[in-house]
Amino acid sequence: MSYSNTPSSAKASLSSENIKLLAVMVPKIPMMLKTTLFHLLRISETSKYLDLSQELTINVVRSFLTPSTKSLFTISATQKFLAKDPGVQGRIWVANYVAPADDGAQKAIVAALEGLVSPASPSAADMLSALKQELPPSAPVEAEWTGYRAGVAKDATLPVGLSQKELYDEMMKEVTAPTTVLYFHGGAYWLMDPATHRPLAQKLAKLTSGRVYNVRYRLSPRHAFPAALIDALVSYLTLLFPPEDAFHEPIKAEHIVFSGDSAGGNLSLSLLQTLFYLKRNNISVFWQGQQLNVPLPGGVALNSPWTDLTHSSPSCDNNALFDYLPAPLSKNYTIDSLRPECEIWPANPPRRSVYVDDHLADHPLVTVLLAESWEGSPPVWICTGWELLADEDKYLACKMRRDGVPVVLEEYEAMPHCFALIFPDSNGARKCLGDWADFINTATGQKQDGEKGEVQSCFKRIKAKTLVEEILEGEEEGGWEKVAPYSEEEIKRRIAERMRRAREEGVTGLVAKL
Missing domain, CATH: 3.40.50.1820 (Alpha/Beta hydrolase fold, catalytic domain)
Incomplete structure (x- = not known):
């Protein structure tokens, strides 16, 4: 991994990862608007405990992490994107x-x-x-x-x-x-x-x-x-x-x-x-x-x-x-x-x-x-x-x-x-x-x-x-x-049961089921 003393340029051109990120963010706008409305009206259960920015963050991050067979991001691409060195800046x-x-x-x-x-x-x-x-x-x-x-x-x-x-x-x-x-x-x-x-x-x-x-x-x-x-x-x-x-x-x-x-x-x-x-x-x-x-x-x-x-x-x-x-x-x-x-x-x-x-x-x-x-x-x-x-x-x-x-x-x-x-x-x-x-x-x-x-x-x-x-x-x-x-x-019973099902189902069965 390379190390840089200076932060990455904020004016860098859009990479393919940025374009993919934009493509998956746009469909999330209705969810974000709904989250905002429900929070302001105190309809959501989490609004009793969290501020709006926290509630939005949780819902947006969850939407990215929720499994989907239509994901645009491979494991290798995601790993590479999140391992980028932003540079060392500050105190x-x-x-x-x-x-x-x-x-x-x-x-x-x-x-x-x-x-x-x-x-x-x-x-x-x-x-x-x-x-x-x-x-x-x-x-x-x-x-x-x-x-x-x-x-x-x-x-x-x-x-x-x-x-x-x-x-x-x-x-x-x-x-x-x-x-x-x-x-x-x-x-x-x-x-x-x-x-x-x-x-x-x-x-x-x-x-x-x-x-x-x-x-x-x-x-x-x-x-x-x-x-x-x-x-x-x-x-x-x-x-x-x-x-x-x-x-x-x-x-x-x-x-x-x-x-x-x-x-x-x-x-x-x-x-x-x-x-x-x-x-x-x-x-x-x-x-x-x-x-x-x-x-x-x-x-x-x-x-x-x-x-x-x-x-x-x-x-x-x-x-x-x-x-x-x-x-x-x-x-x-x-x-x-x-x-x-x-x-x-x-x-x-x-x-x-x-x-x-x-x-x-x-x-x-x-x-x-x-x-x-x-x-x-x-x-x-x-x-x-x-x-x-x-x-x-x-x-x-x-x-x-x-x-x-x-x-x-x-x-x-x-x-x-x-x-x-x-x-x-x-x-x-x-x-x-x-x-x-x-x-x-x-x-x-x-x-x-x-x-x-x-x-x-x-x-x-x-x-x-x-x-x-x-x-x-x-x-x-x-x-x-x-x-x-x-x-x-x-605890041991729950884990043993999960492992038993895993052995019975097998990887091939899991993929086929999904």
Whole structure:
């Protein structure tokens, strides 16, 4: 990917993608007018909670994401369009670093993949068979070191003529805390890029007085699971045990927080479960010529994490009104299976998911909701809304709390998936970012003169317009038992049923049905 210090020209001629975008926007005008009218008349249910711009944004984005066999955009074209680098502009430092490939990370991931397959799972044999097929190799992993840049204009560009190492050194002159956020961007594992998440990384860096290591992990479908997980482990090892050409000094694990939104939240949790497996089984990792034990990070902070890749939670249907993510077409579907064919999709051999082989969809490193235990985890912060993923996020928080993990769960009334990124200038987003950073500061010891702060477990409900918090104190009030309406047995039953239908129907049957 190329990097530019200057923003793209606003006067660029219309490309074929722009023309296609215009072609799909025009038919949406009646929907937008209806949304506006219903909002102004207070007829729509969401108008009670959202302003007009928020309601329009949700409906327009949902209309783009809703599956359609007539879509003009292929997976490859969409991926390329959303990965464009807009340039680095504003009060932000960005320095690109490429960590070298190392086969030790791949071998550690393979050990966790094999060790965490449940023999009791009906898919266990298929899983093991899939694991023995060719795995993605380790590869160089790019990332953007991101920091806050004070004392410059809002339209400032990066200094000209500096190397990436020199840009990093300039950034570090303004970093006053040891905190490092290891960030994994969202986008369903096949969309987005660290470039799209620069504004968020800049805000987290500013609020923590630290820095963000924003990872450019390999995207599917060209690079299916576990390529992204291998890249995630390489990135963490890079922070802890820097290669010879690295810009930074070794970073203490307690000063690192895994963080991510949506699929990036899933990747954070998958990496954490991998580290649990290595630690519990006393498995070291061969990295840069050394056999090393890998410690756990200081904390994990997640925004709308995607924890169930089988889409089995009831909120996938029940919360469709408040989310831009499209509700399932059927009990066994994939949005992206309806995209036009291109050079990277459909996959060969065919599969439903852009990200993972069908047999591995219920592996606990994929659907992390099925992880047997979170015992020993560092503190965790989870933010969710009234979104399709709400049930799985709330269940995960309850499961973690039962396993003895300090957990803060924040549920924002009527908010869609990753609302703080979708509505970045809203009061709700500012509160969310503030709480997000506050947790990171506490987990890494920046709240009490360098001493590690104590994360107090709680579940918060935050009102949409007033941002008033309703706090349940967990065990004392019995709050955690009320947060998730579904038991562990019910969650497992739903996922098992979804997987059973998937095996019976098959990819060919799904395509023919649609």
